[in-house]
Amino acid sequence: MGTSVAAHRSAIRALLAPLATREPERRPLDEALGLALAEDLVAPVSLPPFDNSQMDGFAVRAADLAGRVGGTDDDGARREFAVVAPIPAGALPARLEPGHAAPIMTGAMVPEGADAVVPVERAVPPRFADVEAVTLPVVEPGTFVRRTGSDVAAGAVVLAAGTRLGPTQLGLVAGLGLAEVAVRAPLRVALVSTGAELAAPGAELRPGQIHDANSTLLSAALREAGVDATATTVRSDEPGELLAELADAATWADLVITTGGVSKGAFEATKLALAEHPVVFAHLAMQPGGPQGIGTVAGVPFLGFPGNPVSCWVSWEVLLRPVLAELLGVPAARRRLTLPLAQPLESPAGKLQVRRARLEGGAVVLVGGPGSHLLGALAESDALVLVPEDVTVLAAGDDVEVWLL
Structure with missing residues (x-):
């Protein structure tokens, strides 16, 4: 055969x-799309590189809230804090002293002395402007704080050699502060x-x-x-x-x-x-x-x-x-699934038959016949059906190997 x-x-x-x-090449990130890494990529820094706020809210010391005073409401026990200067993203904040709360924006550095963030909508009053004091509910340490290295730890291998560099991989490389990368x-x-x-x-x-x-x-x-x-x-x-x-x-x-x-x-x-x-x-x-x-x-x-x-x-x-x-590592391998056939087919004994097909409603529908000249059918296809050499007949509903195009 x-x-x-x-x-x-x-x-x-x-x-x-x-x-x-072959010898690798070093390329700027905007010239590396679709290529494969030539070597393991080790993170030079942690991500996040510092503790930062996950929410727009108030940075506080959770221990201050543990010694809460005042009444209770739907949010539980609360305490009043003096409001200090706000912390925008990109700023280096001053140390937060006990009994104080700092308005903090999403992504901004959590100040030394703080270990939690209370979302602004849970504050009384629920705003930043014209507020000298704010009442906040009890929170646990670490609440709405993105810890240093919680995503990527410095020194860790974040992408293995051979990884194809798509948009998300290049975004990670850029986020690590690298301007170029070694590629095949x-x-x-x-x-x-x-x-x-x-x-x-x-x-x-x-x-x-x-x-x-x-x-x-x-x-x-x-x-x-x-x-x-x-x-x-x-x-x-x-x-x-x-x-x-x-x-x-x-x-x-x-x-x-x-x-x-x-x-x-x-x-x-x-x-x-x-x-x-x-x-x-x-x-x-x-x-x-x-x-x-x-x-x-x-x-x-x-x-x-x-x-x-x-x-x-x-x-x-x-x-x-x-x-x-x-x-x-390039190109990416085709995704392979097992799906039911929408109609029966016959295949020659002893040959791997490769049929063109289209996915419809969780099943795979054959497009055109087995002929090697059917360009129109190929253009309508979004999948391949692979019929093994030892299979000659398949009924509608039988499972087949499908490669997504």
Whole structure:
């Protein structure tokens, strides 16, 4: 039935493993989005860096309230305090003396001598302006106080090497006071689509031609995933023309990918062009995406994907993307779920079938058929359904593995 998907994915991992050892780069935060950390990030400071108020209210010593006087109301026992100068965020406050309360804004530093904050709405009167004395209810030490290091402790590893830097991770880095970060350099991929039948988007089709979707489809997928992809097209089945393009790509790329020319036809330009190179062409037990090539061109890792648009895209999603996520941390791995099928399906024995689908009402609805040319169905999909090699029939309601796109 062909090489298993797991075996071919392992071969890709072995081929690309050296890419994980490339020298890291230091980049400013606004140039690090979507990249992966090259080393563990250790917090240089604590977060919060000082005790600060969680509320707009009055900073007090809880012990003063423990020795409360006065009557009781719905809030319990209360005590009157003299009001001192307010504490805005960003100010260094004076020490708070016993029997006093300081108006304090959210995020402002809690003054020395204070250990709790009473929200302004629980004060009498419940305001800051024109108040010389305020009556406050009993609170425990630490009430509405964000303690130093309660979020992040200085010296702790806050992000592990390989972590993909999204907006929240970069926000943490900035909050720690760092202006740049060590990242793994983006992967440089040369994407070469090949075939005499390919016409550029926007060009008028001659008889027998189709527009080249692969260059746009796969380069967009790579760039969206954080890969530095450059696409070219060789509109010929002449092996020499393709080989010249691949040789040029190998001078600068970390990985060369072709689409097309890897099947069993008489004019498979990729197979012919690389006949004398250490490249193996095989057929995987996968539908779509069976024909594959793997090896090196001028010492640079090479992968040959099939030419049908859905086949080349599935090859990226099922074979290459998971390996890059594991080795480099970029792109992020697809989220995987188990969901019920909305309708029955049949799958060829001995092959991993990858169907395009859409999530609807807690179930997964197949979009289009298993064909490798169905671009319209692919564009409507937001998930993949993976049917194992040993499964040939599934009924509506059966659970399946789903990858969210």
